[in-house]
Amino acid sequence: MPLRLGAFVHRRLIAPGAFAAASLMLAIPASAASFSPGAPGIGDPYYPDYGNGGYDVSHYDLRLKYQPATDELEGTATLLARTTQDLSRFDLDFLLDVSEVRVNGTKASFTTSGEHELEVTPKSPLAKGTSVTVVVRYSGVPSSKQAYGFTSWHRTADGGVGANEPEAAWWWFPSNDHPLDKATYDVSVLVPDGSQAISNGTLQSTSSRLGWTRWNWRSDKPQATYLATLAVGRFDITTGTTDGGIPVVNAYSKDLGANYGAARASVERTGEIADWLSGWFGPYPFDALGGYVPNTNTGYALETQTRPFYSPRQFANGSNTSVVVHELAHQWYGDLVSVHGWKDIWINEGFARYAQWLWSEHEDEGTAQELADYVYASHPADDTFWTVRPGDPGPENQFDIAVYDRGALALQALRNEIGDEAFFAVLKGWPQKYAYGNASVADFQRYAEEVSGQPLAALFDTWLFQPSKPGAPAARGAAIARAAEAPVQPKSWKKIAATNDVHGG
Structure with missing residues (x-):
C-alpha cells in the first residue's frame, strides 16, 4: 500500500532542522492531506467492486494487436479522464498482464488486488478537477483469464470475442467498468491478413502491410464499457444504408454451418427493423448500425452499441427477427439511456421484451395484449416467477425471465392505465429526456406521471416490486387477467421464447 501524504508530511516535519521543515511546508500545499485513494468500486450495491471512484473517463483510445492462432493480445490503452476528488491513487478494472502505466506522461507505479483491480499510483497526486491522460501497455491471452470463476472472453476456432454483461471489458482493455461512466472510443486492431476485426461504431479505415491488416473503428457517442465489443475471426461482411441514412455493417462467421442462412436472413433486416423501431422510440440515436454473428458456443445475444452480438444458437431453428428487434430496441433502452445502477435492469429488459410484443403485432402474430394475457395466465400464483421483483431483482435474478416477461x-399494465396516447408519448419521450446518460426505475415512474398526469406509484409497486402475482382486481384494472382460462398461445410466442436466454449462458 502506498504511503498517504498526510503520514509522510507528519514524519518529515518532526525531523531535526527548522530549515528542512520550513522548506517542506512550502513545497507541499496545506491541502495535501486531503489526497486519498479512489474507491475500488463505483458504489453499485449489486457489484461493489465494479467500476471505480475518483475519476471519470471521457475517451478510450485502444491500439491493439491480436493473433487468432494463439489468442495473444497486445495493447496500448490511452484513457482521457478528469478527477472527481483529490486523488493519491486510483483503480482500473483489468485482468491482462501490464508492463507499464504512465499518468500525464510520467511512469506510475502499479499493482493488482482483488479479482480484477489494477491499482495505479501516479508519481504526483492529482488534484480534483484535473485532466488526466493514462497510458497502459499490456499483453496476455484473454481466454486464460478468469474472475469470480468465469470468463467473458469467447475463444472461437478462428479468433476470439469480447461480449458479455454486466462485464466484458476486463479481458481486453483497462477501464472504469460501470454504465455510469460512459465514454467515446477509438478502437484500432491489427490482425493477420485474412482475418477481420469487428467493433462498435463506424469503420474509419483499413490498411495492410507485411501480412497484417489494421482495422480502425470509432464510436463518437457516449458508450458504456460493457457495450464495447471486439471480435476477430474470418467473417463475411455486408454493408448498406437504412432508409433513414444510417450506414449498416453486418458480419457473419464463415464457419456458421447450417445456421448461416438463418442468421443472415435475420440480421440483414437490421436496417428495416431499426427504422420501424424509430417510429416508437424516436430517431435512431447513433451514426452506425449493424450486427455480427461469430462462431461461438454461447446461447445469448447482447446489445453491444451500434453492432449487437448474436450467437449462432439464436438461429438454430430458423430465422429469428424477434431477437434482432430485442437487441435493436436496446439501442434506445439500455444504450442511449443506460441504467443508473444494475438494479434498474428493467429499464433495459422490460422494454426490449415489449418491443418484441409490438413487433408481434406488426407481423400479425399476436397483439401485445394477447401476449400479456398469455404470460399472466401461464404462471400460477405459486410460480416463483412472481417472487422476482423486476424493479429491483437482486444480482442473482438480474437476468431472470421475470425481469423480461x-x-x-x-x-402493458401502464399502457392500459394511462391510454395509448400517453403511453407511446412516454416511450418516445423517455430516450430523449435522458439521451446519452443514465436513469433509474424511479426516474421512469416520475416521467410517466409527468406525461400522463396520473399518480402511478400503486401500479409500479404492484407490477415491479411486489413479490407476488397481482390479484384479480389489480389485474382486471390492467385488463390483463380478463380470461378465466389460459388464452390461446399467440403465434409469435415460440419465436419470443426462443430469445429467453438472450443474456443467459
Whole structure:
C-alpha cells in the first residue's frame, strides 16, 4: 500500500532542522492531506467492486494487436479522464498482464488486488478537477483469464470475442467498468491478413502491410464499457444504408454451418427493423448500425452499441427477427439511456421484451395484449416467477425471465392505465429526456406521471416490486387477467421464447 501524504508530511516535519521543515511546508500545499485513494468500486450495491471512484473517463483510445492462432493480445490503452476528488491513487478494472502505466506522461507505479483491480499510483497526486491522460501497455491471452470463476472472453476456432454483461471489458482493455461512466472510443486492431476485426461504431479505415491488416473503428457517442465489443475471426461482411441514412455493417462467421442462412436472413433486416423501431422510440440515436454473428458456443445475444452480438444458437431453428428487434430496441433502452445502477435492469429488459410484443403485432402474430394475457395466465400464483421483483431483482435474478416477461407485463399494465396516447408519448419521450446518460426505475415512474398526469406509484409497486402475482382486481384494472382460462398461445410466442436466454449462458 502506498504511503498517504498526510503520514509522510507528519514524519518529515518532526525531523531535526527548522530549515528542512520550513522548506517542506512550502513545497507541499496545506491541502495535501486531503489526497486519498479512489474507491475500488463505483458504489453499485449489486457489484461493489465494479467500476471505480475518483475519476471519470471521457475517451478510450485502444491500439491493439491480436493473433487468432494463439489468442495473444497486445495493447496500448490511452484513457482521457478528469478527477472527481483529490486523488493519491486510483483503480482500473483489468485482468491482462501490464508492463507499464504512465499518468500525464510520467511512469506510475502499479499493482493488482482483488479479482480484477489494477491499482495505479501516479508519481504526483492529482488534484480534483484535473485532466488526466493514462497510458497502459499490456499483453496476455484473454481466454486464460478468469474472475469470480468465469470468463467473458469467447475463444472461437478462428479468433476470439469480447461480449458479455454486466462485464466484458476486463479481458481486453483497462477501464472504469460501470454504465455510469460512459465514454467515446477509438478502437484500432491489427490482425493477420485474412482475418477481420469487428467493433462498435463506424469503420474509419483499413490498411495492410507485411501480412497484417489494421482495422480502425470509432464510436463518437457516449458508450458504456460493457457495450464495447471486439471480435476477430474470418467473417463475411455486408454493408448498406437504412432508409433513414444510417450506414449498416453486418458480419457473419464463415464457419456458421447450417445456421448461416438463418442468421443472415435475420440480421440483414437490421436496417428495416431499426427504422420501424424509430417510429416508437424516436430517431435512431447513433451514426452506425449493424450486427455480427461469430462462431461461438454461447446461447445469448447482447446489445453491444451500434453492432449487437448474436450467437449462432439464436438461429438454430430458423430465422429469428424477434431477437434482432430485442437487441435493436436496446439501442434506445439500455444504450442511449443506460441504467443508473444494475438494479434498474428493467429499464433495459422490460422494454426490449415489449418491443418484441409490438413487433408481434406488426407481423400479425399476436397483439401485445394477447401476449400479456398469455404470460399472466401461464404462471400460477405459486410460480416463483412472481417472487422476482423486476424493479429491483437482486444480482442473482438480474437476468431472470421475470425481469423480461413480468417487466413487459408492467408496461402493458401502464399502457392500459394511462391510454395509448400517453403511453407511446412516454416511450418516445423517455430516450430523449435522458439521451446519452443514465436513469433509474424511479426516474421512469416520475416521467410517466409527468406525461400522463396520473399518480402511478400503486401500479409500479404492484407490477415491479411486489413479490407476488397481482390479484384479480389489480389485474382486471390492467385488463390483463380478463380470461378465466389460459388464452390461446399467440403465434409469435415460440419465436419470443426462443430469445429467453438472450443474456443467459
